[in-house]
Amino acid sequence: MIRLLLAAAIVLPCFGCASVTRGTTENISIATTPSGATAEISGLEIPTACVTPCVVQAKRNADITVTINKEGYEPQVIPLTKEVPGAGAAGFAGNLLAGGLIGMGVDAATGAAQDHKPNPVIVTLQPVPPPAPRGPAPRPPRRPPPPPQS
Numbered sequence: 001m002i003r004l005l006l007a008a009a010i011v012l013p014c015f016g017c018a019s020v021t022r023g024t025t026e027n028i029s030i031a032t033t034p035s036g037a038t039a040e041i042s043g044l045e046i047p048t049a050c051v052t053p054c055v056v057q058a059k060r061n062a063d064i065t066v067t068i069n070k071e072g073y074e075p076q077v078i079p080l081t082k083e084v085p086g087a088g089a090a091g092f093a094g095n096l097l098a099g100g101l102i103g104m105g106v107d108a109a110t111g112a113a114q115d116h117k118p119n120p121v122i123v124t125l126q127p128v129p130p131p132a133p134r135g136p137a138p139r140p141p142r143r144p145p146p147p148p149q150s
Contacts, residue, residue: 028080029055029120030066037070037125043080060114066121073125080116 030039031053041048041056043064048056058064060082068076 024061025057025059026115026119027055028058028064028066028116029053030068031120031122032068032070033122033124034070037068037073037123039121040067040069041065042067058116060116062116064116068123068125070125073127076123076125078118078121078123080118080121082114083117084114 028041030041030050032039035052037052039050039052039054041050041058041064043062044056044058045062050056052068063082064080066078066080068078
């Protein structure tokens, strides 16, 4: 009986918390037009690159930046922000009922109540402008007319 109470005392504080209901990681989808671009994702424990369209898994508390590159197109840098959506707020609020300060601390440390925005990351790449046309070649300097002969 004591073991059952002890187990309940350990499990109950996190029963309503976002760490349990939402997890500490999320999938981030990345797509580009045209597809086939390289997406470099910084801010993860291990920096990752993938070819679009792709999906990466990230910790909810990570500060993420996605850099998109494709030959012939301008590079794009997309910093992701973190927001607390309705589901995250509900999970965090569940701590008031069952999790107490411990559950709130866990959610704050893991970012479990947060989502990255934008998600999905959708980018329309812009072609690199063609080089400016070169003007006509410079003319050689004019030769002065020959002096009059006498």
